[in-house]
Amino acid sequence: MIVTGTRVGLDELEARTGWSVKPQGACKGEVCVPLPADARPDAGPDAGVDAGAAPTVDVTILAERLGMPVVHDADHGLWAVGPETSITGRALSTAALPDITLPTLDGTPFALGSLRGQKVLLLAWASW
Amino acid sequence: MVTVALDLGGEKAARRWIEAAQPEHPSLIDHAHVLDEHLGIVNVPSGVWIDEDGTIVRPAEPAFPHRPTFADVELPPETPAHLVETLAEARKIRIDPDRYVSALRDWVAHGPGSRFALTPGEVVARSRPRDADHARAAACFELAQHLHRAGEPEAAVPWFREAHRLQPDNWTYKRQAWTLVDRNQGRTGTFEGSWLDDVRAVGAENYYPPLDMPG
Numbered sequence: 369m370i371v372t373g374t375r376v377g378l379d380e381l382e383a384r385t386g387w388s389v390k391p392q393g394a395c396k397g398e399v400c401v402p403l404p405a406d407a408r409p410d411a412g413p414d415a416g417v418d419a420g421a422a423p424t425v426d427v428t429i430l431a432e433r434l435g436m437p438v439v440h441d442a443d444h445g446l447w448a449v450g451p452e453t454s455i456t457g458r459a460l461s462t463a464a465l466p467d468i469t470l471p472t473l474d475g476t477p478f479a480l481g482s483l484r485g486q487k488v489l490l491l492a493w494a495s496w
Numbered sequence: 497m498v499t500v501a502l503d504l505g506g507e508k509a510a511r512r513w514i515e516a517a518q519p520e521h522p523s524l525i526d527h528a529h530v531l532d533e534h535l536g537i538v539n540v541p542s543g544v545w546i547d548e549d550g551t552i553v554r555p556a557e558p559a560f561p562h563r564p565t566f567a568d569v570e571l572p573p574e575t576p577a578h579l580v581e582t583l584a585e586a587r588k589i590r591i592d593p594d595r596y597v598s599a600l601r602d603w604v605a606h607g608p609g610s611r612f613a614l615t616p617g618e619v620v621a622r623s624r625p626r627d628a629d630h631a632r633a634a635a636c637f638e639l640a641q642h643l644h645r646a647g648e649p650e651a652a653v654p655w656f657r658e659a660h661r662l663q664p665d666n667w668t669y670k671r672q673a674w675t676l677v678d679r680n681q682g683r684t685g686t687f688e689g690s691w692l693d694d695v696r697a698v699g700a701e702n703y704y705p706p707l708d709m710p711g
Contacts, residue, residue, distance in 0.1 A: 370642045437632040439639055444651065446642065450635030451533050453626050459536020460623035463552045463616035466534040470500060470524040473507055473514055478522050480498070481550060487604055488546040489497045491559055492526075492537050494668075495509040496675035 369449040375424040378409060385449070386466065387434065389425055394434055397462045399455050407433055497521045502529050502540060504641055504672055528641060532668055533634050536624030539667040539704065543596070545603060545613070553603070553613040555623040558704040560593040578682055582692050588700035592707050599709050611710050622708065633662035637669050644676065653686055660688065667703070670694065 369376075369384045382388040386396050389409055393402040407430045409423035427449055431438045435454030440447050455461040469479040480490070498521055501510035506527035514523045531537055535544055535556050543559025546552055567587055571580055603610040614622065624630075640655035656673040663669060674681040674691065681691035695703055 370638060435628075435631070437628065437635050439632065439635045439655075441639055441643070441651075441655070444643065444648070446639060448635040448639035448642070450631040450633075450638070451626065453628055453631045456620055457626060458620055458623045459534075459626050460552070460555060460620045463619040465546050465550045465552055468530060468534060470526050470530070471507075472522065472524060473511060475507070478498075478524055480546075483498065483522075483546070484550050485548050487548060487607070489559075489600060490535075490544040490546060491497060491499045492502050492531060492535075492540050492542045492544075492556070493499060493513075494502045494540045494672070495505065495513055496503070496671050496679075496681070 369427075371427060371447050371449065372445055374426050374428050374447065376427045377422050377424050379422065381425065381427065381430075385436075385451075387430075387452075389423075389430075394430060396452075396455070397464065399461065401434055401454070403430065403433055498524060500524045500526050500531055502526050502532060502537065502668060502672070504529070504644060504676070527645070529637065529668065529672070533638070536626065537668060538624060538663075538665065543600075545600070547607070547613075551616060552619050553608075555614075555619050557707065558591060559596055560591045561597060562593050563591070578692065579680065582680070585692055585695050585700050589695075589703045590701050590706070591704060595707055595709065599707075629662040630666075633659040633666065633669065636662065640673070649676065657687060665698075 378389050387394050388396070389403070390400065393400045407426060409425050427447070428438050431449050434452045436452045437450040438447055439450070452461070465480060467481055469477045472478055499519065501514070501524070503509040503525065504527055507525055510525055537556045539558070541559050542556040544552060544556050545554040566583065569583065571583060599612040603612050607613070636655045637659040640652040640659060643652040643655065656669070659666070659669045660673070670689065671681060671691065673687055674684070677684045677686045683690040683693065
């Protein structure tokens with residue numbers, strides 16, 4: 369996940385990482401990880417809570433708690449948050465196919481979840 | 497079947513291959529290598545089996561439908577030595593398409609009763625290991641791609657190199673980056689290694705892991 373600031377909206381966090389922030393902590397599938405106070409939505413001196421604004425979370429603190437690496441390119445003002453290692457120590461944390469949508473050749477979005485109801489062979493290839 | 501092109505070049509890189517194949521199945525483009533990270537794909541071609549409920553029953557593994565056609569190619573005499581050596585090394589790569597396709601057909605016919613279908617716990621356990629270095633490599637690779645797509649290819653190079661350093665057995669990271677400088681993935685001053693050098697270093701017979709399937 370590439371971000372241009374350390375505070376990320378909860379909807380964006382869930383859409384891009386699969387992690388949702390709930391009262392019991394950060395949750396993904398059946399796993400929930402309790403969060404420290406400074407990782408809770410709109411915690412910290414820089415949170416800038418606005419009554420009408422969507423809640424945000426400091427992704428660097430959250431990532432540390434979840435075992436997700438964060439690399440920072442200061443020259444370009446970018447952070448990249450990598451995948452978690454804390455759940456299974458494997459690429460997959462569950463056997464459920466991730467909710468991924470990718471474009472076809474003409475740019476039409478295609479949700480892999482639309483293939484439910486049939487067996488699927490997903491074949492990854494490359495021009496290289 | 498659904499095919500996914502893992503290509504930073506996006507539609508431009510994948511188009512001629514897809515159009516030549518004239519597929520009747522969904523052919524998707526993953527220009528940000530999202531699937532690599534989600535499914536633990538480190539080389540291509542890789543196959544993932546998914547059942548009717550959206551549950552993975554076999555994680556990413558080498559998936560060849562047949563013996564590659566390049567194995568029988570006769571190169572013209574004027575072919576540069578580097579390409580001759582590359583093809584010779586590629587011919588040593590071990591794959592087992594007959595076994596893979598046979599297993600796939602068995603699963604299609606028998607579903608969860610197939611001896612090739614894994615339980616969810618087995619699927620997770622057999623997916624690629626991911627330690628702190630691997631996770632950091634994914635973050636570096638994503639940052640490199642982002643910078644490259646944003647028109648900053650030189651800024652992307654250090655992040656590609658760091659991804660390669662952190663996860664040297666990830667052929668997807670290497671091959672994608674090498675191709676950005678040299679489509680033949682030869683030696684350049686931009687990245688360390690080359691396809692030929694790196695394959696020789698690990699042994700062509702180890703380029704893909706053996707299929708972990710009952711015989």
